[in-house]
Every structure is written in structure tokens, then in C-alpha cells.
Amino acid sequence: MQAQALQNSEAASGRELLLWTIYERPRDFPRHYVARPHRTMRDPGPLDVYLLADSLEGIRAQLPNGLHCLTRADGDEPQILETWL
Numbered sequence: 001m002q003a004q005a006l007q008n009s010e011a012a013s014g015r016e017l018l019l020w021t022i023y024e025r026p027r028d029f030p031r032h033y034v035a036r037p038h039r040t041m042r043d044p045g046p047l048d049v050y051l052l053a054d055s056l057e058g059i060r061a062q063l064p065n066g067l068h069c070l071t072r073a074d075g076d077e078p079q080i081l082e083t084w085l
Contacts, residue, residue: 016041020063020084022056033059033081056081 018037026034035051038044053059067084 017085018047020067022059022081022084023079024056024081026079035059035063035084 017040019040020035020037023029023034023036025031028034029052032052032054033056037047037049039047051059051062053062063084070083070085072080072082
């Protein structure tokens with residue numbers, strides 16, 4: 001499922017808000033950038049879906065349109081680069 005379709009289906013199912021977290025070379029994909037969506041309202045937590053790219057620009061290009069970037073927080077894991085909502 002494409003990221004925009006996932007975002008739209010979640011929003012349509014009760015005003016769910018998805019956060020997309022971008023990771024740089026996490027342990028499970030040490031050669032890629034990864035974006036993982038997380039539910040915030042119903043059954044909060046990560047979904048079993050992800051996007052992969054070879055570059056930060058490539059992973060950002062796959063995110064749904066209309067999101068806003070939040071920079072990483074001091075307490076975030078080192079692999080987390082940014083979160084989009």
C-alpha cells in the first residue's frame with residue numbers, strides 16, 4: 001500500500017493521525033533510510049508497514065503530501081532523524 005493511500009485510509013477511519021518517523025540505517029535495515037508510520041489515537045503504536053530508500057531525499061519523497069516535519073528530540077534514539085505529521 002502506498003504511503004498516501006495508507007494515510008488517507010487511516011484518516012477516513014475515525015480521524016486517526018499517523019506520525020511518520022524517519023530512521024537512518026536502523027539495525028533491521030543497516031543500508032537504508034526507513035520511514036515507519038505510528039498510530040496516535042486508536043491502538044497507538046507502530047504499524048507493520050515501512051518505506052525504504054537509499055537517501056534521505058528518497059525517503060522524504062515517498063511520504064504522503066501535506067505533512068510537517070519535526071526535528072528529532074534530545075531523547076530520541078540516534079537512528080531517528082525526524083518525524084512527520
